Amino acid sequence: MIKFPSYAFITGLYFSTLQFCFLILLQINISSAYLTYMIITGSWLAGSLVGLWMRSLNRHLGVGLGLFCFYGVYALVTHLPFSGYTLAFSALGAGLAGLWAGQFFIFLLSQYKEVDRLFFHENNGFLLGIIIFFVGFTMLGREFVFWAPMALAGLLLLNHTWIKEHSKPGQ
Amino acid sequence: MKNSHNKSLVLLFLVGVCLSISQFIMIRDFVTILYGEEVVIILVTAAFFAGLSIGYFLSLRFSKKFFSTLFLCTVFLHLTFPFSYRILAVEIARSDLSGYWYLLLMFFYALIFSSIFATFLPRLAGQEVPALSPVEKFRKLYSVELAGFAVGFVIVGLSWNRGVDFILPIYWALLAVVVHLALHRKWATLAFALIALIASASLTHWDRRTTALLYENKHSLDDATTLLSINSAYQKVEVMEDGDGERYLYLDGLLNLxxxxxxxxxxxxxxxxxxxxxxxxxxxxxxxxxxxxxxxxxxxxxxxxxxxxxxxxxxxxxxxxxxxxxxxxxxxxxxxxxxxxxxxxxxxxxxxxxxxxxxxxxxxxxxxxxxxxxxxxxxxxxxxxxxxxxxxxxxxxxxxxxxxxxxxxxxxxxxxxxxxxxxxxxxxxxxxxxxxxxxxxxxxxxxxxxxxxxxxxxxxxxxxxxxxxxxxxxxxxxxxxxxxxxxxxxxxxxx
Missing domain, CATH: 3.40.50.150 (Vaccinia Virus protein VP39)
Known part of the structure; x- marks a missing residue:
């Protein structure tokens, strides 16, 4: 049972880092207006809602899609910050990245059945992510925004591999 | 049983709305009390999320009876917003207590603001609904909570450039329904609604008075009068006047000019x-x-x-x-x-x-x-x-x-x-x-x-x-x- 808290915790950390990285990307490159915040949060929320009802989104695809969308938006806002489509694509990107934020709970719940613990660990990761993002961005700036989502996705993959290794029968 | 499940859905929807609004009120007010540097914003946000974690952690550890009593006590404390924590902050400033008291105040209120809402989802997800698998039931419950959170987001948006006297009565009205659906005690709902109604009537006055007290005691502004206190989309905007008629503009509790x-x-x-x-x-x-x-x-x-x-x-x-x-x-x-x-x-x-x-x-x-x-x-x-x-x-x-x-x-x-x-x-x-x-x-x-x-x-x-x-x-x-x-x-x- 020790495996599930770590996975939920790192996922929460990944979610908050990814969400804040999306937000700061748009704030640096396009605008700090409230609309930016509304677009990212609203799209992420909508993505999570859709993700809850999806039948086929495995964890690798979910995390991978989030990363793909993030780096897609990164490239877009860096090179075409004022195209009429940039905000719309960013909203779509944040929404698609949010799919796993919904599906993740279904995925873990179907295995562990403990809603309270699941949310507790995920929320703790999210909380730590808020602090790490603040410290990371103020100290490292765009390097943090570029590398942190990738590093955390890698950590999730490692954690998953470790769980699989330690879940083999007879171990 | 189906009726009870539908009630749970409505309840969680409203809990989602309230959570969204309470997050906004707590972060804005405590950031203003503690002064709005980014470090403080992060600290207050972290306190709110810590409150959620505590709520999740404790959600299934209490009996139904204890939970009901705790919820009832906590929810009535929401009727003291924003006065109670402002007055306590004023007292901490007056008594020249250590900064740890402010942190204690913030974390205590985080429990009231967020923990209580976090307990609902795990508790309702644990209830038996024969026609639904646990995952299906969770899917529905969490969906309505998220939808409620999004609606709360819209209500918060409607409150831009207005004082808390706009959003708090809405929040209290929603909470009254939550109290009714969660406890099924008519007297509790009635008492809550009645106090909310009375508190709403004098909200503007108390909001301005407690804001002025904060500025008198925390910012050492003599004979402070609140001329304006609103939440913009970005920060709390307050205009204060001191005894000499000098005007001050504060943004998130920080003196702008x-x-x-x-x-x-x-x-x-x-x-x-x-x-x-x-x-x-x-x-x-x-x-x-x-x-x-x-x-x-x-x-x-x-x-x-x-x-x-x-x-x-x-x-x-x-x-x-x-x-x-x-x-x-x-x-x-x-x-x-x-x-x-x-x-x-x-x-x-x-x-x-x-x-x-x-x-x-x-x-x-x-x-x-x-x-x-x-x-x-x-x-x-x-x-x-x-x-x-x-x-x-x-x-x-x-x-x-x-x-x-x-x-x-x-x-x-x-x-x-x-x-x-x-x-x-x-x-x-x-x-x-x-x-x-x-x-x-x-x-x-x-x-x-x-x-x-x-x-x-x-x-x-x-x-x-x-x-x-x-x-x-x-x-x-x-x-x-x-x-x-x-x-x-x-x-x-x-x-």
């Missing part, structure tokens, strides 16, 4: 550079009070103001620069936009840019003092264009805010002149690739206003910067370091 400072600030940041450059096109970024406009206007053919926060504009026009003063200025226009966005999209080139923005204590404010921002400003300036910046303190030979801002300016512009004004208690910088005025001309223009003004020539500015690291988007450590320093000095420095 007072009416006397405003005179000196506008003189150096707006009037002097406008008088010396006689710009064809002048751009004023920030300056929500719009008080710089009448200073720049007589010397410019066209003046453009850009301010992000319509709440600050509202405060400015109501209490600092009346609309009548601006209505005759037909060569002036105002755009509500982010300064960065405006500069990136404007087709115009400006002869003068006045940067009247708060000190770099949050990430967003700090970005407007960076090398990258000044490069952007330079791209929207004419060859001899000048940018005027207030430095939030006196320029010294160190690595603190004024030196770091001047270092950023020096990286982008060939010439930077600094005015150290004792009267304004801060320095101002004029930067350009080719300053269209000399030190002597600045001296002549300012002589009457401040005889002993110290002016640092562009040739001498580098001597102040040997220890200063230019502020840049990739180097905003100042926000963390300065914010932390201010926070710890304010609450944990015994000297």
């Amino acid at each position: 007072n009416a006397s400072d405003l005179e000196d600030l506008n003189f150096y940041i707006a009037l002097v550079p406008a008088q010396l450059t006689q710009p064809e096109k002048a751009l004023i970024i920030g300056n929500g009070t719009l008080s710089s406009v009448p200073k720049v206007y007589p010397h410019s053919q066209q003046v453009q103001s850009v301010e992000l926060d319509s709440g600050v504009l509202l405060a400015g026009q109501k209490f600092f620069t009346p609309k009548e003063d601006l209505s005759a200025l037909d060569r002036w226009s105002l755009t509500v936009d982010d300064g960065k966005h405006f500069l990136k999209t404007t087709p115009h080139k400006y002869d003068l840019i006045v940067m009247d923005i708060p000190s770099p204590l949050t990430i967003q404010e700090a970005i407007l003092h960076t090398v990258e921002f000044y490069e952007l400003a330079r791209s929207a300036m004419t060859a001899q264009g000048v940018i005027a910046v207030q430095l939030s303190g006196p320029l010294q030979h160190n690595n603190r805010t004024p030196a770091r801002v001047v270092a950023a300016l020096s990286k982008v512009f060939k010439e930077v002149m600094v005015l150290n004004s004792e009267q304004a208690d801060r320095s101002f910088a004029y930067a350009s690739n080719q300053l269209p005025f000399s030190l002597q001309e600045v001296r002549e223009t300012t002589q009457e206003h401040e005889e002993d003004l110290e002016i640092v020539s562009p040739e001498d500015v580098p001597f102040y910067l040997t220890k200063a690291m230019p502020l840049a988007v990739d180097n905003l450590d100042l926000v963390l370091r300065r914010g932390w320093e201010r926070f710890t000095n304010r609450y944990f420095d015994d000297d």
Whole structure:
């Protein structure tokens, strides 16, 4: 049972880092207006809602899609910050990245059945992510925004591999 | 059973709405109480999320009876918002208690604000619904909670530029329904609704009174009166008046300006550079009070103001620069936009840019003092264009805010002149690739206003910067370091 808290915790950390990285990307490159915040949060929320009802989104695809969308938006806002489509694509990107934020709970719940613990660990990761993002961005700036989502996705993959290794029968 | 499941769905939807609103109220109010540096914003947000974690952790550890009693006690405490925690903060300030008491207050209220809502989902997900698998049931429950959170988000949006007397009655009304659905005790619902109704009637008065008490005791403002207290989309905007009739503008509890400072600030940041450059096109970024406009206007053919926060504009026009003063200025226009966005999209080139923005204590404010921002400003300036910046303190030979801002300016512009004004208690910088005025001309223009003004020539500015690291988007450590320093000095420095 020790495996599930770590996975939920790192996922929460990944979610908050990814969400804040999306937000700061748009704030640096396009605008700090409230609309930016509304677009990212609203799209992420909508993505999570859709993700809850999806039948086929495995964890690798979910995390991978989030990363793909993030780096897609990164490239877009860096090179075409004022195209009429940039905000719309960013909203779509944040929404698609949010799919796993919904599906993740279904995925873990179907295995562990403990809603309270699941949310507790995920929320703790999210909380730590808020602090790490603040410290990371103020100290490292765009390097943090570029590398942190990738590093955390890698950590999730490692954690998953470790769980699989330690879940083999007879171990 | 199906009926009970439907009730659970409605309940969780409302819990989602309330959670969204309570997050907004708590973060805005506690940030204002503790003063809004980014460090404080993160701390208060973290406290709110810690409250959620505690709620999740405890949700299934209590019996139904104990949970009901605890919920009832907690939810009635919500009717004391925002007065109870403000009064407690006032008492902590009055008693000169250690800063840990503020932290204790914040974490205690985080339990009331967020923990209680976090307990619902795990408890309701644990109830038997024969027709649904646990996963299907969770899917429905969590969906409605998320949908409720989104609706709460919209309600929060409707409350922009209004006081808490708009959003709290809505919040209490929703909570009354939550109380009814969660407890099924008519007397509790009735009592809650009745108290909410009475509290709503005097909300405006108590909001203003407790705000004034906070400013009297935490900010040492004598005989404070609250003239305005609203939540804009970005921050809490408050206009206070002291016993001498002096007006102060506070943003998230941080003093932005007072009416006397405003005179000196506008003189150096707006009037002097406008008088010396006689710009064809002048751009004023920030300056929500719009008080710089009448200073720049007589010397410019066209003046453009850009301010992000319509709440600050509202405060400015109501209490600092009346609309009548601006209505005759037909060569002036105002755009509500982010300064960065405006500069990136404007087709115009400006002869003068006045940067009247708060000190770099949050990430967003700090970005407007960076090398990258000044490069952007330079791209929207004419060859001899000048940018005027207030430095939030006196320029010294160190690595603190004024030196770091001047270092950023020096990286982008060939010439930077600094005015150290004792009267304004801060320095101002004029930067350009080719300053269209000399030190002597600045001296002549300012002589009457401040005889002993110290002016640092562009040739001498580098001597102040040997220890200063230019502020840049990739180097905003100042926000963390300065914010932390201010926070710890304010609450944990015994000297």
